[in-house]
Amino acid sequence: MYRVGIVGGGQLGKMMILDGKRLDTYFVILDPTPKCPADSIADEHIIADFDDVEAFHALAEKVDVVTYEFEHINAEALRELEDEGHKVYPSSETLLHIQNKYNQKEWLKKHGLPVPDFKKVETAEDIREAGKVFGYPMMLKTCTGGYDGKGNAPVNTEADVETAFEALGAGKLPLMVEAFCPFEKEVSILVCRSVNGDVKVFPVAENVHKDSILDETTVPADISAASTEKAMDIARKAVQAFNACGMLCIELFVTADGDVLVNELAPRPHNSGHYTIEGCVTSQYENHIR
Incomplete structure (x- = not known):
């Protein structure tokens, strides 16, 4: 039985476990909330803060690989785990490039990916x-x-x-x-990269937000074939540029003339990818665990 540790026990962590259980996987979560969403189905729950370095080490000792369900966690603690030989996916390097939005944009620009000024x-x-x-x-x-x-x-x-x-x-x-990007639509695209470098890209999703919170996702996005291909190309290049392993979500702006610009990235499954549970052969959560 493979053992996976998840930093975070929220909605996305719970969905990882739901799909991962069908793969005969043992899950340990780390979350400060005793009755967090994933608590009811996790095999073990370490109740500790997301900056508790000792708790990160305790988690790593119980599992074969550590992952996370959101990015506002202690990246330096993850780096310590890697230095001690523990597997962490996505890596601390990937997370450190993405956690700070300015650094993220600099990295995207350095690798030739389109971003607003x-x-x-x-x-x-x-x-x-x-x-x-x-x-x-x-x-x-x-x-x-x-x-x-x-x-x-x-x-x-x-x-x-x-x-x-x-x-x-x-x-x-x-x-x-x-x-300001004069965008016509906000879209996102999910991409997964395995430890041996295989890359799979999910369909482009069109997103509608209310009060800055995702309200509705439509798949496939109602954009041109050229914009779709640009988004697919950005996804493939981004997952390589950040050396990401597991799921990566890229949020994008599509302008009236069909140009596509990167808004921001998330190194994990994303709420615009819930459709993949019923809509795809393999969901984003199962692919992340795989």
Whole structure:
């Protein structure tokens, strides 16, 4: 029996276990919440915080491989596990490139993947200077910790600079500004890469958000064949660029002229991929565990 450790016991972790159990897999989760969603079906549950280094080591000692269901965890603790010979997929290197959105965008740009213009900022004056270059509107983002629209503040005009800056901590957190992308649709694409380098790409999904939270996913996305192929190509290149193993989700903007730009990545199964449970031969969760 293969033993898998999951950092996080939420909805995505539970879905990994549901599919993984059919593969005769033993699961140990690490999550600070005693009755988290995955608790009811996990074989073992280590109740500890996501920055508890000792708990990470305890998890690794119980399993053959460690993975995670979300990215806001202690990447350095994962690196320690790897240094001691434990298997971690996706690797700490992959996570460190993705955890910080500025670093993520830099890495994407370095590897020739299309992204909106972006710039690191530290002060309100830096944001105003960015506005002179990018024009308005812009999006101010925290480099770390954001999800479901949290950590983002629109800057529609120069008059909004101070409000946005204050809303995101007034410089207490690392910040970046991103040029507004006049997108027509938001889509995502799931890609899985095995330890021996095999890559499989799922269909492009079209997403509708309400209050910055995913509300509806339609598959396949209603976009042109050319845009679909661009998204597929980005997925293949991104999973190689980040040396990711397991599932990787790439969220994308599609413009009116069919251009495709990367918004952000998640090194794990994604809620826009729930359709794969019934809609695909092998779901994103089963592929991640495989």
